Amino acid sequence: MFFLQSLSVFSFVFEILALFLSFYLKNTKIFFLALALLSFRLVYLYSCIYQAHLFVSLFLPFVFLLFIITQNGILVFDKINLNKIFILLFTLFLSFFLSKSTVFNGSLSSFELGIFHPISTISFLCFLAEILFLLFLNLRTKEWYLLAAFIASYIQFLFIPSLQASYFEFSSLIFVFYLGFKTYKNAFYDSSVGLKNYKALKRFCLGKEGMFLGILHFENLSSSFLKKMAKFIQTSLKTKVFFHQNQFICILKNEKDSEKLEKIKNTLLNSSLSKSENFNIHISVTKYEKSLEESLKEN
Structure with a gap:
């Protein structure tokens, strides 16, 4: 249990780090994805852990996908990014009611799938559909780190024992490594030929x-x-x-x-x-x- 709780703290620290690095490096896509990861933690402040998990497991992948496919401004404070703020605020507003609704929570039944025991049948099926969509999207964009980050954001919800702890993810870790690698590439590689400079x-x-x-x-x-x-x-x-x-x-x-x-x-x-x-x-x-x-x- 202590290990799972430490993962929650670990991912929170990397979410803050990813948010700071993406803002500094002007990567608005990762900035709002990191902001989404942080924002969904607020649900745990006014709902019990299991109810919060149910809500986050269904809505976080959907918001994550929306932030990937929607257009981003060059700067964080560009007007075009206001739609993401609205999406986050509206989703958190829904969480006040749905995370405490017995009807909503009761409809999200779990099931076993080999070594996996997803928290919810509906959220898991939506998650698979969203993975397939991102897979086809990345055949064109080649942003495979986003697909990896998307999967890493859902890992906890595949294992019932891990749901005893607060939310943790590995997306922010991927974002930090990606931003660090991009910084290294920009500093030591020539973009015109792809060779070291x-x-x-x-x-x-x-x-x-x-x-x-x-x-x-x-x-x-x-x-x-x-x-x-x-x-x-x-x-x-x-x-x-x-x-x-x-x-x-x-x-x-x-x-x-x-x-x-x-x-x-x-x-x-x-x-x-x-x-x-x-x-x-x-x-x-x-x-x-x-x-x-x-x-x-x-x-």
Whole structure:
């Protein structure tokens, strides 16, 4: 029982953290999802735990789904986000009556399903239908973390023994990890090609003096082909490749690996792409010493 109660506190802390991070990083979708998770905790203040569980198990997944599919403003306080506030307020208003209604609670009978014992037949069937909808939606949007978070918000309601504790979920944990990963990607990856950027290269080079850097500098190459070039170079060299100012900077084992750069250059120049794009490639190899800036300046 103590473990289950600690999960409730654990998820509450991560809900606050997810709310703060999403507001700071201007991710309005996660902000309102985290706000929904926090808001539904209010039901437990004026209803007994089991009655609150019944209400939350039915309405939280529905609100969660609505917040995913509705349009979001760029900023939290954009007028377009007022509909989410209205949805939350209206749902909490309903909870004052439905969570204490014997008719409502009596209609939500539970059943056993193998190792699972869902709190309510109706809420579980709605949950499955909403999962299928999100599954088809994510085939287009590719936001699979939202599907994982949706499932994680309902985990407690699949096991009757866990219903002795206050509400806990793992969605907020997913949100915090996702926001942390996005922050890392934005800081150390170049969005145009999907490779690590100059900042990541500087960090990689710390304490590694004497290694060789192979540089492929492209001129007149359109941005639409940069990702293709990045994938081709990375696959051909099978080494770490960074991108900085139209340069693919490759980590070489030794100076002889520059021959691989020549092969890549010849392959690209002899391809149909070189004729359609009319681009140029310059190759150079430099030895990294104390300063990355100085090493790259020499080329």
